[in-house]
Amino acid sequence: MTTAGRQGRLPAEREDHYMRLRGAHVVGTRALLAVRENIRAAIDAKAMICIYGPTGHGKSMAVNASLRDLAPQITHRIQFRARPSTRDLRHELFHALGLPGRPPSHAIEFDRTLRGALEEPRVLVCDEAQWLSKLCFEYLRYLWDDTSTDLTIIFTGGNGCFEMLQSEPMLESRVYAWQEIDPMALDEVLTVIPAFHPVWTQADPDLIAMCDREAAHGNFRAWAKITHHLTAGLKQTARTTVDEDLLRWAYSKLGRRAA
Structure with missing residues (x-):
């Protein structure tokens, strides 16, 4: 073709x-x-x-x-x-x-x-x-x-x-x-993101809310980027769950995003 x-x-x-x-x-x-x-x-x-x-x-x-x-x-x-x-x-x-x-x-x-x-x-x-x-x-x-x-x-x-x-x-x-197409509201983020990727399935909803408030702002591509960095970080540190330090490290890669 x-x-x-x-x-x-x-x-x-x-x-x-x-x-x-x-x-x-x-x-x-x-x-x-x-x-x-x-x-x-x-x-x-x-x-x-x-x-x-x-x-x-x-x-x-x-x-x-x-x-x-x-x-x-x-x-x-x-x-x-x-x-x-x-x-x-x-x-x-x-x-x-x-x-x-x-x-x-x-x-x-x-x-x-x-x-x-x-x-x-x-x-x-x-x-x-x-x-x-x-x-x-x-x-x-x-x-x-x-x-x-x-x-x-x-x-x-x-x-x-x-x-x-x-x-x-x-x-x-x-x-x-x-x-x-508008950004996802926080209530939708808390429902959608755990289903979006396995890394978020057991994540604390408060951490997801913090990530959206400080970095993703309901933007799906931002969430995909953060998830990329987060999965890499979990592998590098041999961790199995998302914690605040690792999450902040992951979305620090994005620089500043305006809400």
């Missing part, structure tokens, strides 16, 4: 957690359950939705885990790290959809090819959507508006994603649902 073909597919489950954290589980946070329900509704309605929020709160994990259950065979992903042109977008779609042969050389022919491929049910995940330009949004709207296509679009992104989509009235008016 080509690199482009792999990029168009859902990532493997081992990619869900930061740095492929061993022993970590996908846990049913409130955000994940809401993402799953919004995606289910979007697929049923063949709609556009937007899932957004600051980095590290579990957007991609929630979307990927939900789509593995709901639509694994028809999901395709695209992602850009810089402003793409519509030509870039066409080529990325061509490869993400796994279309055969070489990309057409003329825009009209290219559009006809993509519309034809989208006549069968497809779910398109546009990750880091804040990088898309106005022309790219217009092109995606053009494909979605076509009466012959059967397309669900899930826009996901971090800082600036909501503002970018809201600034495009023709697109914003078509978005079926908006979901912001």
